[in-house]
Amino acid sequence: MRLADYFDCAVSRNPDRVAFVDGPARITFTEAQRFVHSVATALVNDSTIAPGAHAAIYAPNDYRISLLQIAINRADMAWVSVHTRNTVEANAAVLNFADCALVFFHSAYEAIVPKLKAGLPAACRFICIDRASAHGEALDTWRANGDARFVAPAEDLERPAMLQPTGGTTGPSKGALHSNRSLEMGLISVFSTLNMDQHSRVLAVAPLTHAACMLTLAAAARGGCTVVLPGFDVKTVLRTIAEERVTHLFLPPTVIYALLSDPALADADLSSLRCLAVGAAPIAPEKLKEAVRRFGAVIYEVYGQSECGFPVVAKVPADYLREDGSFDEVALRSAGKAGQFACVEIMDDDGRILGPGERGEIVVRSTTVMLGYYKNPEATAEVSRFGWHHTTDIGIKDERGFITIVDRKKDMIVSGGFNVFPGEIEAVINSHPAVLDCAVIGVPDEKWGESVKAIVQLKAGASVDAETLEALCKRELGSVKAPKSIEFWEDLPRSAVGKVLKREIRGKYWEGQWRAV
The missing domain is CATH 3.30.300.30 (ANL, C-terminal domain)
Incomplete structure (x- = not known):
């Protein structure tokens, strides 16, 4: 099914449950669905937007980001992930490359919209999501005539659903194009690995316009609730975990380190936490041990890429904690084992799958893998050699299946x-x-x-x-x-x-x- 189909199913099971908390706003699933369907109707009825168009969201964390992503999917269009911490020029280049036809923006970025527009074709529409703007129509005005329930056509699982710019730490960023099918399996992988259900309460701290949206969308698909914060502040995060009884949280290692070094952690009520997922970069083993001692046995490490989603490899508490509470050092230093919905192996340069203890490139086969790089068939062929997705990460797989990442191939x-x-x-x-x-x-x-x-x-x-x-x-x-x-x-x-x-x-x-x- 499409992301939007999962969301509609969650609405039918939990119509009055709160789906999003954002400051004083508490939005039920029924209210969220009404928003989604009105936006989808407006997208399809807007004569300036072609079927299957690409749309982006340029905003600080806001519950409407997730709902717009679901609405774009409901309308059988694709959203382009944007990281607002990049420069305006860099994001304009990404959106231009992605052939973006529509940008939903927040008034917090009102001042930079003219510069963003300057780097995009004149035909690209701009809509302000939170109020009227001199640079684009107000979202509520634009979607005012779209309140009727949107009836979607039959799903096409191979239709593009998301265009995710790659990390670009070793070269120019590319665009990983994902289908409804790979997005669906990505959501299933997230909520299965991290044990999310209708009682889950996710704290959204990382930017929702980028990869962190997957936890929020997985929660929406399961009927859980997302609590949105505008950004990271130690005391606010700790207070919100306690007050909102947060169960799930995703953070990069550097933010985990900041939490561990703050004195406020000593007095924090973390009893509701079931999963603190760490990703985007490896966490140092000694820091992971400290996190377990401070947060409890709730630390999950997840590994993936823009091209193949996450987690294709995961490390859960049962992997690295023995029954007596001691640490399994080998498991602790690994990235974990292949996820439930991925085949992960180590390969040499000739396409040969290597045995336990041999060093080579980590390769992946999974339904979560992208359709390919947008407008770049040569790079797609290169990264898909021998029928596997090549991560360019160097790893070793042991007899138990634990995969240790020792480096990036190009480093x-x-x-x-x-x-x-x-x-x-x-x-x-x-x-x-x-x-x-x-x-x-x-x-x-x-x-x-x-x-x-x-x-x-x-x-x-x-x-x-x-x-x-x-x-x-x-x-x-x-x-x-x-x-x-x-x-x-x-x-x-x-x-x-x-x-x-x-x-x-x-x-x-x-x-x-x-x-x-």
Whole structure:
């Protein structure tokens, strides 16, 4: 079924249940459905918008984002994920590439809409979701004549439903085009793996215009409730968990670290939490242990990509916690096991599936995998070699099925003929209690070709010297893999979803070189 079909089924089971909480607003499933169907009717009746058009939502967190995504799906159109933390110019380029015909925007971005419009064709419509605007019709006015129940045509599971820009940490961003079928299986994978049901209460903190929407949409499909916050603030998050009896929450590791380091956590009521899902980047094992001690046995780690959804690999408490409460260290340091709806293997460059303990590329087969890259058949063919989706992540799968990600394929450092994988070194450095995060890269070296360098961000108020970290790495990994130099930066550059931008860091050291490795 389509996302919108699941939502309509949830409405029929829970008409009076609250679906969304946003500040003082509490919207029932019936009220939410009325909004969805009126928007879908307006989309189909608007003569300036072609069937199957692409629409984007440019807004800070707001319950209407999820309802607009469902409405776009109800109208058999596709929404384009937008990360509002990107620059306006970058987002205009993404929307232009995506052939976006309609942008729903919030008045919080009123001032930047002219600049956004300047980068898009004049035919692109703009509609303001929360009030009248000089730059676009008010949503409530536009949908005023669309209150009748929208009757959808027969579903087409291969019809495009979502265009998701990829992370772009190692190169230009592409657009992963997902169908109704892959979106459906993605939702099923989320609510099955994270044990979501009609009693789930999801706290939405990460931007809903981007990948974090999957938890909210999964909750809507199951008949659960989403509590929306405009952004991350430690005290607000902790207070909301207690007051709204939040059961599910998704955060990147850097935000988890901020929670763990805040004194307010000690007095927080977290008794309602059933699942704190960590994703977007690996969480350091020692930090995961600390999170379990502070939050309880509710930490889930999820792995996926824009191209194949998430979680295609997941680590649940039963994987890494023994019955006596001790940690299974091997499981803890892994990303987890293949999800219920994905086949995940390790492959060499010749397409051979490797056995336990062998290092190679992590590849995926699943209904959650995209249709392909939008307008890029060459890249689609490249990432789909041998009939598998290629993640470009390097991993090892053990006899029990636990998959450990050791690096990204393109991040490998070759120093003096030795292959060095930065992920191994980063894990060791991140285990030091003074370290918040780090990035390990190869830098030019006349003798070795590349030498290993670590860029380290410390916790606020913490200190450690380079010699101590170098000695730690030598002790854990040997002298070849230990950094030959360490720098301390106040902040590491990050993408809109929190990933460290190694390409930016490397650029500082390789500028002017005739080669990049």
